[in-house]
Amino acid sequence: MSQENPPGLDLRALGAYLERARPGLADGPLRAEVIEGGRSNLTYRVTAGAAQWVLRRPPLGHVLATAHDMAREFRVISALGGTAVPVPETVLLCEDEEVLGAPFYVMEHMPGTPYRSAAELAPLGPERTRALVECLVDTLVALHAVRPDEVGLGDFGRPEGFLERQLRRWGKQLAASRHRELAGVDELHALLGRSLPTSGRPAVVHGDFRLDNVLADPEGRITAVLDWEMSTLGDPLTDLGLLVMYSEQRDAPNSPITGARDAPGHPEPAELVARYAERSGREVSDVHWYTAFAYFKLAVILEGIHYRSTLGQTVGSGFDRIGSVVPAFIDNGLATLREG
Incomplete structure (x- = not known):
């Protein structure tokens, strides 16, 4: 593990801040490394002696102003703790940008593996792979069953007009990153706007719920x-739609977007929808x-990452191939x- 400063993280400044904010938290020199895999906010493993934490901060370059709000991440994780x-x-949460150049927060380092591909799932075997993906659905059901008012999140968002605002938001993000022609993207945006479904009961929405955004133990829990x-x-079915979309992805050679769809035992996307509907009691006929x-949404996110990559504002590997998958x-x- 490197003792040098990883990109975006000044260990000397961090150590001084921790000593002021939480005296005695760090019992030795700080060391840190970037945790690979994320394409947006930067995530680091930080250690001091026997202690180990995870630190999150926004990316180094151009992003939508509200898309990387550290205080919101910190608040929702804290609220869901019970x-x-x-x-x-x-x-702890630090909103003083003078410390690291951006807000950041520190959280517990959790055990577990983020499974990103069929190849990584293969050693689990079909039964544990199926159990893991089914547990993923059940965890989403549990999230959407949380009553926001009861955990202090009653004002965490505005459910009314949620889908309309989401379309506008991601349309603006596309415009902010637009630097090349993307055939069909404006048509897709317009068609979505003309066929908006009626949202059901609002819930806490994760916003990027997928297999490699969770950690799992060797038994698939x-x-x-x-x-x-x-x-x-907002509308919880936006999380379900994302889960379905990610579950349709194949593990293609040389692709920066890995998929678990071909792992033995992985349920069909339709099975995930049926399990969610049965366990949540929600209407899912508009899942298409x-x-x-x-x-x-993912096309816009990937295009933004591609744009930052062209400006040299990304940290990590694989970003040079992101742009090639956006049209698909x-x-x-x-x-x-059209098929829905």
Whole structure:
């Protein structure tokens, strides 16, 4: 583990801040490394002696102003700490940008593995793979069953007009990152706007719920749900649509977007929808719209990452290939809407 400063993290400044904010928390020199895998907020493993934590901060470059709000992540993880949703224990939040150049928070380091591909799932075997993906659905049901008012999240978002605002938000994000022609993206955005479903009972929405945003133990049990940067109150079926979309992804060679769809034992996307509907009691007949919206949203996110990569503002590997997959997500979104 490197003792040098990883990109975006000044260990000397962090150590001085921790000593002021939580005297005695760190019992030795700080060391840190970037935790690979994320494409948005930066995540680091930080150690001091025997202690180990995770630190999160926004990316180094251009982003939508509200998309990387550290205080929101910290708040929702803290609020869910006493519920059936497995989350790390939060340690501290720093909103003073003078410390690291951006707000950040520190949380417990949780055991477990983020499974990102069929190849990584294969050693689990079909039974444990199925159990893990079913547990993923059940965890989503548990999240959507949380009553926001009871955990202090009653004002965490505005459910009224949620889908309209989401479409506008991601349309603006697309405009902010637009630097090349993307065939079909404006058509997809317009079609989504013309076929908005009626939202059901609002819930705490994760915003990027997928297999590699959770940690799992060797038995296929989920130990923690991570990456809450896009969480809010809104239409819970946006989470289901994302889960379906990610569950449709194949593990293609040389692709920066890995998929678990081909892992032996992985349930069919339709099975995930049926399990969610049965266990949540929610109406899911418009899931095709939410899945198409997920394709649009991910296309916009990936295009933003591609744009930052062209400016040299990304940290880690694989970003040079992100731009090549964006058109496929646009096409899949259009196909999902038309076939629905």
